[in-house]
Amino acid sequence: AQSVTQPDIHITVSEGASLELRCNYSYGATPYLFWYVQSPGQGLQLLLKYFSGDTLVQGIKGFEAEFKRSQSSFNLRKPSVHWSDAAEYFCAVVITSGTYKYIFGTGTRLKVLA
């Protein structure tokens, strides 16, 4: 069955340090791939998405993600984290062949140390 895995439930980094959040999916073909961010008490907001083409995609707030087909991964990165990046991050995949499905991962909660 199709699934999305975010192996890290919590991640803590120092402000200014680099960040990588992992996302793996299970699906026979390439799905549409998304990263969303949820600030405390807020709804989710799109950071970036990948449909096809260049495997390195740029998003808002200085985030980028790289699609690696061989690893079925779509990891989110930021070179220098700011305290305001503390939030929960969700990876999502969209399966468009057969039954349309929008599947969210379980989320990774990011804490930023001053």
Next chain:
Amino acid sequence: DSGVTQTPKHLITATGQRVTLRCSPRSGDLSVYWYQQSLDQGLQFLIQYYNGEERAKGNILERFSAQQFPDLHSELNLSSLELGDSALYFCASQEGSTDTQYFGPGTRLTVL
């Protein structure tokens, strides 16, 4: 501001009661999703509507139901409420051309 509105923002009720949560999607979006988010279960997909028709069902309890009206707003009805139904309920409308979901601010339901 995502353009998706949800009312009410907070709701406090007692066990056994019934409540209705309302969602207005972004202008032009035909698809509405409902999600439940709690600390122990994370973000759970409940149900999806597209242009008034139910399109997909997730982990939605039989005590819960939803509908989407001709003006595309949607309502989620929760009945025979239990303590475990306390959660944040989000709706999201989906832009058809990009598959991007736009989330509302959520309704926080507390069942006492």
